[in-house]
Amino acid sequence: MIIGENIHKSFGDLEVLKGVDLHVKPQEVVVLVGVSGSGKSTLLRCFNFLEMINEGKITIDGHTVNPKKDNLTKIRAEVGMVFQHFNLFPHKTVLENVIEAPITVKKMKKEEAKKLGAELLKKVGLEDKANVYPSKLSGGQKQRVAIARSLAMQPKVMLFDEPTSALDPELVGEVLQVMKQLAEEGMTMVVVTHEMKFAKEVADRIIMIDEGRIIESADPKNFFENPQNERTKQFIQLVE
Amino acid sequence: MPEIFVTVYDVFMRTYPGFLEATVVTLQLTAIGVILGTVIGLVFALMKISGSKILQTIANIYITIIRGTPLIVQIMFLYFGIVEIYTMSNFWAGAIALGVHNGAYIAEIFRGSIQGIDPGQREASMSLGMDRRQTMSRIVFPQALRRSIPPLGNQFIITLKDSSLVYIIGVAEIFSLGNREAAQSYQPFESFLVVALYYLVLVMIFTFLLRLYENKLDVDRA
Numbered sequence: 414m415i416i417g418e419n420i421h422k423s424f425g426d427l428e429v430l431k432g433v434d435l436h437v438k439p440q441e442v443v444v445l446v447g448v449s450g451s452g453k454s455t456l457l458r459c460f461n462f463l464e465m466i467n468e469g470k471i472t473i474d475g476h477t478v479n480p481k482k483d484n485l486t487k488i489r490a491e492v493g494m495v496f497q498h499f500n501l502f503p504h505k506t507v508l509e510n511v512i513e514a515p516i517t518v519k520k521m522k523k524e525e526a527k528k529l530g531a532e533l534l535k536k537v538g539l540e541d542k543a544n545v546y547p548s549k550l551s552g553g554q555k556q557r558v559a560i561a562r563s564l565a566m567q568p569k570v571m572l573f574d575e576p577t578s579a580l581d582p583e584l585v586g587e588v589l590q591v592m593k594q595l596a597e598e599g600m601t602m603v604v605v606t607h608e609m610k611f612a613k614e615v616a617d618r619i620i621m622i623d624e625g626r627i628i629e630s631a632d633p634k635n636f637f638e639n640p641q642n643e644r645t646k647q648f649i650q651l652v653e
Numbered sequence: 654m655p656e657i658f659v660t661v662y663d664v665f666m667r668t669y670p671g672f673l674e675a676t677v678v679t680l681q682l683t684a685i686g687v688i689l690g691t692v693i694g695l696v697f698a699l700m701k702i703s704g705s706k707i708l709q710t711i712a713n714i715y716i717t718i719i720r721g722t723p724l725i726v727q728i729m730f731l732y733f734g735i736v737e738i739y740t741m742s743n744f745w746a747g748a749i750a751l752g753v754h755n756g757a758y759i760a761e762i763f764r765g766s767i768q769g770i771d772p773g774q775r776e777a778s779m780s781l782g783m784d785r786r787q788t789m790s791r792i793v794f795p796q797a798l799r800r801s802i803p804p805l806g807n808q809f810i811i812t813l814k815d816s817s818l819v820y821i822i823g824v825a826e827i828f829s830l831g832n833r834e835a836a837q838s839y840q841p842f843e844s845f846l847v848v849a850l851y852y853l854v855l856v857m858i859f860t861f862l863l864r865l866y867e868n869k870l871d872v873d874r875a
Contacts, residue, residue: 463776490782500777504795514781517791559777566781 414439414474414570414601415460415492421468422455429455431625432469437570440599444612447622448648453605456622457572460603461494474569490518493568497575499555501547501562507534508543511562518566526565533561537591553584557591570601577608609652613637621645657843664843665850668834672851675830679855682748682816682826687809689752694759701764712760719757725818727754732822747819751812758808766801767793799870806863810856817852827851 415437422430429452437443445453458464460471462478462485471478478488502510511533512526521529534540537557547555556576563571573592577585589611596602596615606612612619612633619636621629621644629636629645637653640646700712719727731753732746770793778788820829831848835841 461780463780486779486782486784489780492780494777494780496773496777496780498773500771500773502774502777502792502796504799513791514783517787518782562781 414441415603416472417456417460417469418472419469420456420459420466420471422452422459422464422466429625430459430466433622433625433627435620435627437601437603439601441617442596442602442604442615444616444619445603445605445622446607446609446612446619446648446652451622452625453622454574457494457574457603457605460570461489461492461572463494486518490514490566491569493563493566493571495556495559495563495571495573495576497578499547499552499559499579501555501558503547506544506546507539507550507558510547510558511565514562515565529565530561533564534558536564536594537561538587551584552580553587556580556588560588560591560595564595570603571595573602573604573606575605575607577606607652609637621648660840661843661846664834664838664840665847668830668844668847671830671834672827672847675825675827676851676855678744678824679813679816679826682744682751682819682824683809683813685748686751686755686812686816689749690755690759690808690812691805693752693756694761694763697756697760698763698767701760702767716757716760719754724750724754724815725821728819728822743819743822744824747816747822747824750819751816754815755808755812758811759805762801762804762808763797766797766804769800770796802863802867802870806860806867809863810859813855813859814852 415435417433417435420430420433420435421428433452433456435443435456445456447453455464459466460473462480465480473488473492478485502513505513508527508530511530512521512523515521515526515529516523531540531543534543537560539554539557539561542550542554542558547558550558560571560576576592577588580588585608589608592602592604592611593615604611604616614633616633618630619633620627621636621640621642623642623644628642629640631640636645637649640649697712697715700708703709728747728750731750732743735741735746735749774792774796775788778792783791816826817828819826820832823829827848831844834847835844838844
């Protein structure tokens with residue numbers, strides 16, 4: 414579904430990604446872990462072309478993207494992204510947040526978009542919040558709206574960039590629950606998270622990134638019980 | 654009652670018909686200055702945030718010159734400049750000078766509020782497949798506009814008071830009338846006190862209306 418080959422990304426002199434190869438299969442849930450600054454978030458942002466790679470290739474759903482020629486706007490519409498800080502549109506209600514892109518990008522009729530929006534809000538358990546503004550929501554509710562907003566574009570894959578890191582501990586569960594449900598429905602997902610319980614339960618594969626390289630890639634059982642790399646062992650000890 | 658109150662009252666009662674007319678002129682100058690300034694400000698703010706080096710340079714030159722020279726000089730310059738090419742009433746010359754002057758400040762207000770929007774808003778919008786134009790018009794501008802209302806209000810009040818400077822080219826607004834009244838009546842203190850009161854009341858009304866509008870915006874969002 415998403416194939417990254419030999420991805421290099423630098424910010425100025427700092428090389429953040431040093432040749433990453435990642436192949437995410439349809440319906441697969443891949444969790445990216447690593448210490449902060451390891452490059453995991455940058456990798457995610459490259460997959461959505463919020464960052465442009467310096468070297469390498471990205472293939473989405475069989476199409477190798479050429480950032481110079483391709484319409485990146487179109488490609489981004491097919492790749493959903495959920496941010497650490499939600500980034501809801503504060504001047505729009507919850508429902509307006511969800512239906513904004515279907516209406517402006519997909520030119521969906523307003524009535525149809527509203528129906529879709531209501532369905533998605535129901536899916537994330539927030540149908541009663543449709544007409545409130547984001548400032549009235551808790552962090553967990555905001556993030557669930559952000560997920561619904563992203564799903565409204567019917568993306569082929571969903572990227573989650575530390576979706577629960579900005580939340581109070583008691584609000585983490587409700588967001589993970591929605592993500593788990595998405596995974597069960599067969600959504601292809603790439604998730605950067607520190608929630609090891611989620612990784613264990615939901616991930617098909619856990620990938621450890623360290624200093625811009627993939628150093629471990631295994632199913633959850635092997636990842637936690639039989640890590641190959643020293644740094645992974647240290648990391649697991651640290652988080653458990 | 655102290656003598657001064659009596660004489661101020663006398664001056665006020667004697668002059669208010671003329672001052673009401675002058676107030677209308679002041680308000681017209683202010684309105685044109687603000688509207689023209691907002692249009693110019695928007696254009697130059699867009700030039701400044703555009704990717705184009707040329708447009709940015711033009712905007713920077715304009716803003717530097719306007720902010721670096723006194724308004725009274727700009728009024729004279731524009732008045733005598735315009736009259737050379739095109740015959741125009743001193744009222745319009747003054748109003749345009751106010752607009753051009755305000756444009757530079759308002760451009761900076763707009764630029765600041767646009768660039769002050771969290772980059773995450775742009776990223777979220779782009780991640781949903783919205784292009785640059787849609788992101789700007791649907792996500793960034795509406796939020797920036799809201800954010801620019803308090804500093805714009807402040808700028809409007811400055812414009813109202815600055816409009817007094819066009820007296821120098823003979824426009825019959827509040828200050829100009831007060832100036833004449835002071836000279837004719839030999840009561841400069843009382844006359845300028847009355848002038849000050851007119852401005853003060855106008856600014857207070859303006860401030861009140863702005864506060865009302867800002868509160869309404871807050872209620873809408875909450």
